[in-house]
Amino acid sequence: MFDLKIKKGVKGRRQTFKILKKGLHPKDQTIWFHCASLGEYEQGLPVFESIRTTYPSHKTVLTFFSPSGYEIRKNAPIADLVTYLPLDTKRNATRFLDIVNPEFTVFVKYDIWPNFLNEIKRRQGRAILISALFRKNQSYFKWYGNHLQKALQAFEHIFVQNESSKELLENISIVHVTVSGDTRYDRVSNQLLQHNDLAFISEFKDDSLCIVIGSSWPEDEAILMSYINKQASKHLKFIIAPHNINNIQIDNITNKLNVKNVLFSEKANKVLSDYSVFIIDTIGLLSKIYNYADIAYVGGAMGTTGLHNILEPAVFGVPIIIGKNYNKFPEAKAMIENGGVISVNNSVSLEHQLDELIKSSEKRIQLGTINKNFIQKNKGAVNQIVNYIRI
Numbered sequence: 537m538f539d540l541k542i543k544k545g546v547k548g549r550r551q552t553f554k555i556l557k558k559g560l561h562p563k564d565q566t567i568w569f570h571c572a573s574l575g576e577y578e579q580g581l582p583v584f585e586s587i588r589t590t591y592p593s594h595k596t597v598l599t600f601f602s603p604s605g606y607e608i609r610k611n612a613p614i615a616d617l618v619t620y621l622p623l624d625t626k627r628n629a630t631r632f633l634d635i636v637n638p639e640f641t642v643f644v645k646y647d648i649w650p651n652f653l654n655e656i657k658r659r660q661g662r663a664i665l666i667s668a669l670f671r672k673n674q675s676y677f678k679w680y681g682n683h684l685q686k687a688l689q690a691f692e693h694i695f696v697q698n699e700s701s702k703e704l705l706e707n708i709s710i711v712h713v714t715v716s717g718d719t720r721y722d723r724v725s726n727q728l729l730q731h732n733d734l735a736f737i738s739e740f741k742d743d744s745l746c747i748v749i750g751s752s753w754p755e756d757e758a759i760l761m762s763y764i765n766k767q768a769s770k771h772l773k774f775i776i777a778p779h780n781i782n783n784i785q786i787d788n789i790t791n792k793l794n795v796k797n798v799l800f801s802e803k804a805n806k807v808l809s810d811y812s813v814f815i816i817d818t819i820g821l822l823s824k825i826y827n828y829a830d831i832a833y834v835g836g837a838m839g840t841t842g843l844h845n846i847l848e849p850a851v852f853g854v855p856i857i858i859g860k861n862y863n864k865f866p867e868a869k870a871m872i873e874n875g876g877v878i879s880v881n882n883s884v885s886l887e888h889q890l891d892e893l894i895k896s897s898e899k900r901i902q903l904g905t906i907n908k909n910f911i912q913k914n915k916g917a918v919n920q921i922v923n924y925i926r927i
Contacts, residue, residue, distance in 0.1 A: 572647035573602035748829035755839030768812035855903035876906035
């Protein structure tokens with residue numbers, strides 16, 4: 537009743553079967569893609585695009601669990617139909633699969649729905665899991681995890697990100713596993729093929745050194761604001777793209793700034809080069825904005841909400857700073873070991889690292905090059921997955 541996000545999901549799921557019945561004919565050949573939310577969608581997108589190109593006569597159904605994914609991608613051109621996935625009951629699974637009847641199903645990363653998967657297997661359907669990542673403390677590998685293990689066994693093949701995930705699966709007798717890596721490397725590499733110019737960002741930056749703060753949370757902003765207030769100037773500019781763009785979050789940021797700042801929503805008729813801080817109170821621009829970064833700070837790891845995508849700035853050859861809670865993110869651990877990503881744990885260490893990067897163009901280039909090379913080295917997951925699929 538009181539959580540708007542949950543309420544959207546409940547309301548949206550009431551429409552799922554109506555949307556499917558209206559959009560599908562019993563004779564349609566279909567492929568089903570499922571993602572938990574927006575992050576998994578972006579992870580799976582290069583695979584979806586390749587499958588769509590390879591099988592143009594098939595209709596594609598894209599489902600989401602989370603309202604944040606569905607609301608942003610409900611008109612995604614990659615699919616003929618986009619809906620919420622109904623809750624995981626035997627009745628819903630039977631009804632859903634009776635209508636969709638997919639020839640092939642692709643789940644992304646970790647959103648495992650036992651009733652749906654077991655029903656696919658009962659019908660001798662084909663399903664794969666891609667970009668999967670497992671840790672030994674997950675329920676799959678506990679004494680009480682038999683139900684979830686059975687769901688994993690319903691996949692005819694699982695493509696995992698690393699060797700440790702493969703070993704964990706083999707320990708529970710799941711052997712149809714390939715270490716393909718993370719499809720996000722392919723996804724972000726494709727960003728370089730896009731048009732990444734944004735005239736208003738060019739106007740704001742105006743040949744200054746620019747620090748882009750992407751997907752920030754209050755815990756990130758708490759250690760950043762004093763530095764911004766002390767350092768922001770005509771020669772050093774900051775772009776802040778907070779994760780949440782509601783009025784409360786935006787007001788929390790603007791109220792803490794004592795330097796000249798402007799919101800994206802208020803940029804019309806403003807001379808953007810006159811401002812030191814640009815706050816992006818809209819979505820969908822960050823991956824292009826990183827193209828203008830000399831240094832990037834990626835949020836989520838200073839608190840416990842989860843580190844956001846550090847591969848997006850890395851592909852542009854940008855040095856990256858993150859918070860301290862990154863242990864669940866293998867790409868962060870690897871990139872820190874490589875030397876292109878720096879972890880900080882408080883405002884003092886943040887200021888020190890920013891000062892070093894601002895002072896030394898050589899260091900910025902060195903770290904940025906390490907990150908760009910890391911992305912190139914880890915591409916190729918999409919080809920492995922798509923080469924496996926034969927419908």
